[in-house]
Amino acid sequence: MSESLYPTRFGQLPIRDEQIWQCSLPLSGFADLQRFALLHVDKQGPFLWLQSLDDPLIAFLLCAPEHFGLHYDPPEPSCADGVNMLLVILPQKAEDQLRVHQLAPLYFCPEQRSLRQWIVEQAQPASGKGSDLPPDCLLAHAVRLGTLSDAASQPGSM
Amino acid sequence: MLVLTRRKGQAIRIGEDIRIVVTRIDDGQVRLGLETPAGISILREELFEAVRSDNQDAAQSQPGQLEVWLAEYGSGQTQENS
Numbered sequence: 001m002s003e004s005l006y007p008t009r010f011g012q013l014p015i016r017d018e019q020i021w022q023c024s025l026p027l028s029g030f031a032d033l034q035r036f037a038l039l040h041v042d043k044q045g046p047f048l049w050l051q052s053l054d055d056p057l058i059a060f061l062l063c064a065p066e067h068f069g070l071h072y073d074p075p076e077p078s079c080a081d082g083v084n085m086l087l088v089i090l091p092q093k094a095e096d097q098l099r100v101h102q103l104a105p106l107y108f109c110p111e112q113r114s115l116r117q118w119i120v121e122q123a124q125p126a127s128g129k130g131s132d133l134p135p136d137c138l139l140a141h142a143v144r145l146g147t148l149s150d151a152a153s154q155p156g157s158m
Numbered sequence: 159m160l161v162l163t164r165r166k167g168q169a170i171r172i173g174e175d176i177r178i179v180v181t182r183i184d185d186g187q188v189r190l191g192l193e194t195p196a197g198i199s200i201l202r203e204e205l206f207e208a209v210r211s212d213n214q215d216a217a218q219s220q221p222g223q224l225e226v227w228l229a230e231y232g233s234g235q236t237q238e239n240s
């Protein structure tokens with residue numbers, strides 16, 4: 001298994017081939033971004049970072065829909081162990097609240113390590129709460145980081 | 159912008175694979191039927207713009223901001239939706 005160093009929002013990180021996800025349909029507004037890595041920072045619970053490997057300055061924050069009381073059935077075509085995640089939008093101003101992009105979940109296919117964004121008119125209410133950690137099938141292909149301060153101290157951090 | 163005049167039942171084609179048919183014209187509204195290859199994303203423009211805008215907002219999230227938010231609110235406050 002080969003491993004390469006990539007510049008990211010969290011500094012230079014070694015990322016193995018099996019940790020690289022291909023975006024089969026580009027995110028709207030980000031047509032040039034096709035390769036991503038999932039990063040999990042210790043003590044950030046259910047949150048994952050979707051780091052672009054084509055633009056080191058872009059990383060999206062993800063969380064399972066159930067944490068926001070939402071559920072999405074798999075889109076067509078679906079895949080074994082496929083999982084939906086939502087883009088999280090952190091508050092940029094004091095009066096803002098944390099929110100999610102509920103119109104457009106990201107659907108991950110772990111076996112193919114592919115992802116795509118799809119559009120829904122309306123989400124369904126979730127029947128249960130989300131886990132304290134991201135889905136196992138995503139964590140299995142994620143880069144694990146220590147605390148954010150550890151990550152930021154890596155050479156080339158941004 | 160190319161502007162074409164079509165009547166109900168008439169169509170236009172874009173390339174070999176895309177066909178757009180005017181199926182109804184009624185009270186200031188036009189209903190269109192679209193035939194496209196699989197994998198082509200078709201969205202009403204206002205939905206397309208909303209998705210793109212929220213994608214741009216999501217790209218603004220900074221790693222340090224999450225740490226600040228977690229320290230202030232913890233993980234029990236994730237119930238606000240857009």
